[in-house]
Amino acid sequence: MEDFLTPLWLSCKLAFITTFSLFIIAVPIVYGLSMKKFFAQSIVKVIIALPLILPPSVLGFYLLIALQPNSYLGSFWNMVFDARLAFSFEGILIGSIIFSLPFMVNPILSAIENLPHHLSEASYSLGKTKWQTFHKVLLPNIRPSIISAAILTFAHTIGEFGVILMIGGNIPGETRVASIAIFHELESMNYDMANQYAAVLLVFSFVVLLLVQFIHKNPTRPIIC
Amino acid sequence: MLKLDLKLNFKTHQIDLKTAIQSGDTLGIYGKSGIGKSTLLKIIAGIQKSSQSMIIHNDIIWNSRSNGSQVLSKDREVGLVFQDFALFPNLTVKENLEYARRISDADFDQLVFTLDIENILDKKSTDISGGQKQRTAIGRAMAYDPKVILMDEPFAALDDGIKSKIKSFLKSYISDRNKIAIIASHDYADLEFFTDQIVTLQEV
Numbered sequence: 173m174e175d176f177l178t179p180l181w182l183s184c185k186l187a188f189i190t191t192f193s194l195f196i197i198a199v200p201i202v203y204g205l206s207m208k209k210f211f212a213q214s215i216v217k218v219i220i221a222l223p224l225i226l227p228p229s230v231l232g233f234y235l236l237i238a239l240q241p242n243s244y245l246g247s248f249w250n251m252v253f254d255a256r257l258a259f260s261f262e263g264i265l266i267g268s269i270i271f272s273l274p275f276m277v278n279p280i281l282s283a284i285e286n287l288p289h290h291l292s293e294a295s296y297s298l299g300k301t302k303w304q305t306f307h308k309v310l311l312p313n314i315r316p317s318i319i320s321a322a323i324l325t326f327a328h329t330i331g332e333f334g335v336i337l338m339i340g341g342n343i344p345g346e347t348r349v350a351s352i353a354i355f356h357e358l359e360s361m362n363y364d365m366a367n368q369y370a371a372v373l374l375v376f377s378f379v380v381l382l383l384v385q386f387i388h389k390n391p392t393r394p395i396i397c
Numbered sequence: 398m399l400k401l402d403l404k405l406n407f408k409t410h411q412i413d414l415k416t417a418i419q420s421g422d423t424l425g426i427y428g429k430s431g432i433g434k435s436t437l438l439k440i441i442a443g444i445q446k447s448s449q450s451m452i453i454h455n456d457i458i459w460n461s462r463s464n465g466s467q468v469l470s471k472d473r474e475v476g477l478v479f480q481d482f483a484l485f486p487n488l489t490v491k492e493n494l495e496y497a498r499r500i501s502d503a504d505f506d507q508l509v510f511t512l513d514i515e516n517i518l519d520k521k522s523t524d525i526s527g528g529q530k531q532r533t534a535i536g537r538a539m540a541y542d543p544k545v546i547l548m549d550e551p552f553a554a555l556d557d558g559i560k561s562k563i564k565s566f567l568k569s570y571i572s573d574r575n576k577i578a579i580i581a582s583h584d585y586a587d588l589e590f591f592t593d594q595i596v597t598l599q600e601v
Contacts, residue, residue, distance in 0.1 A: 290483035293444040296470040297477040298497040298541050308496070312487040 176365070178345055179353035180372060186261070186349055187329035190268045191322050194276040197269070198321075199311075201277055206284045206310075207302045221278065223271045228334025235267045235339045264340035264347050271335050275325045283317035284310050320384050327380040331373065399545060399577045402451040403440065405433055410600035412437065418594070423571055423578040425588030428598030434581035435480055437598075438547045441579065442477045443470035454545065454577075476543030480550045482534040484522035490533050491518040497541040505540065511566045512536045513559060527554040535563065539570070545577045552587050564590055 201220070205213065223231060239258040240246050249257040257263045287310060295305035311318070333351040340347030342356055350369050357366035398419055405412040412433050418424045426434050439445035441452060443459065446467065452460040459468045476497075484493050498505060509515050512532040517525050522533060531554040538546060551567075552560050568591055571578045582588050588595050 288483075290479055290481060291485060293439070293442075293470075294477070294479060294483035294485070294537075295496075296444055297442045297473075297475055298537070299471045299474065300496075301471060309485055309487075313485070315487075 176368065179348050179350045179369065182261070182345070182348065183330050183350040186265060186268055187326045189265055190272055190329045191276070191326045193265075193269050194272060194325055195318075195322060197273070198276040198280055202281045202284060203303070203306050205277075205281055207306055221274045224274050228271070228332075229338060231271060232267070232335040232338025235263075235270065235335065239263050239266065239339060258339055259341045259343060259347060261340075261346055264336045264349075267335045267339045268329050268332060271332060272325045272328050275328045276321050279317050279321040279324070280314065283314035287313060316387050320387050323380055323384055323387075327377060330376060398455060399441075400451075400453040401441070403437060403447065404449040405436060405440070405447060406449070407433055412598055414596060414598075416594070416596065418577050418579065420575040420577055421572045422594065423568075423580060423592040425592050425595035426579060426581040426598060427583070427585055427588055427595055428581075429583055432598045432600070434598060435549050438477060438549050438579065438581055441545070442475045442547055443468060443473050444477075474541075474544045476538030476541045476546045478534050478538045478546075478548040478551045480553070482530045484530055484533055484537070486521070486523045489519050489521055490514055490525065490529075493522055493533055493537050494540045497537045499542040500540055504542075508536055508539055512563065528556055528559070531555055532559070532563070535567075543576070545579070546571070548578070548580045550582055551580065552582070552584070567591075 204210075205217065236258060237243065238245055239249075241250055241256055241258070246257045249255065249262075255262075257266070291309050291313065292305050295309045296302075300308070330349075331351060332349075333355070336347065336349060337352055337355070340349075340352075342348050342352050348356060350373055354366045354369045354373075357363070357369065398417055400417045401414055403412065403414045410432070414437070416424060426437065428434050436445060440447045440450055440460070447460060449462060450460045451462055452458070454473070457468065459473060461467070485496065488496065494505070494509075500508070509518065512535060514529065514532050514536060517529055517533075522530065525533070531551065535548070535551055538548070552564065555563065564587070567578075570576065571591075578591070580588060580591060585595070
């Protein structure tokens with residue numbers, strides 16, 4: 173039973189840390205993209221959205237190159253922590269954060285851009301800065317979108333396969349998350365076990381999408397005043 | 398003193414307004430819906446840009462045609478009452494006022510009493526009537542203690558009883574505290590109550 177639960181636990185741990193990290197990262201990114209005008213803004217948006225259409229093998233390949241022991245990042249990691257980055261939990265965490273970035277950033281950015289302009293205008297006219305307006309007026313008014321973005325990021329991370337396999341391999345207790353475990357059990361001709369993992373992920377995905385539907389149909393607060 | 402030299406080009410018409418307003422005085426802007434009253438107030442508030450307008454407040458250039466320099470909205474100390482109220486939906490009535498508040502406790506209590514919003518202070522701004530939203534929007538702008546108060550159709554959603562009370566309060570507030578006020582309205586009688594300095598906007 174412990175062997176069965178370990179990949180599920182690893183998946184949850186990876187998804188939780190990814191979601192939390194991405195929320196911290198996404199807020200300043202969304203602030204920069206929505207409140208500031210700068211050169212190459214469109215390029216930044218494209219780079220953030222790239223994982224949505226890029227084959228996981230492409231992203232996985234470049235990440236593997238970036239994380240290998242003789243790369244800048246890999247050697248720095250090895251020097252500081254005396255550990256490898258590729259084929260480790262920390263490595264798949266970095267890959268997961270990059271791969272899921274658009275799932276957190278895009279819904280929040282879209283919600284901010286769709287808020288009525290008069291909210292930010294009212295805040296500016298009352299002497300508030302862009303940052304005060306962003307975190308005291310805009311962010312609180314897109315709470316349902318933030319929750320949806322977090323749930324989708326969590327779910328997307330749980331379902332990641334290609335990138336994790338390429339940069340993390342299939343190391344039990346380290347990088348063998350639930351999606352990799354299905355692949356592993358299939359290769360071992362252990363269909364019953366593969367079926368159990370697949371069923372857990374199927375039910376999980378269904379519940380997550382149902383939850384997102386519920387949040388969008390019942391936002392905690394109306395957007396327009 | 399607020400000096401205005403505004404030139405706005407719309408698809409169907411132009412607005413060319415040149416005037417000055419002394420402290421304690423009110424400028425009325427009269428015109429039908431869609432003529433550009435709201436745009437004009439937003440330019441004065443600094444939340445909409447205009448490269449063809451000159452605005453000077455007490456010798457400080459807010460908008461300039463020559464170099465396009467502009468004092469940011471947050472630095473103009475302008476209280477704008479929006480036509481559509483623009484209350485923050487995530488906040489209660491009290492929190493909306495507190496967000497802007499720069500006035501003393503005594504002035505705050507007096508403001509809340511005069512606007513008759515004491516009983517709705519803890520309600521979400523989404524859960525109150527149109528008239529209550531209007532009064533909250535006026536209260537929020539006044540809680541900011543602005544040097545210039547701009548009001549876009551500030552009485553449109555008010556019942557007659559409370560309307561005359563609030564108009565009287567605003568009139569004495571503007572003159573007693575030496576505020577500069579600009580009121581945009583489609584109701585000429587409302588403007589006449591405040592001032593005889595009324596500009597009529599019309600399609601040219």
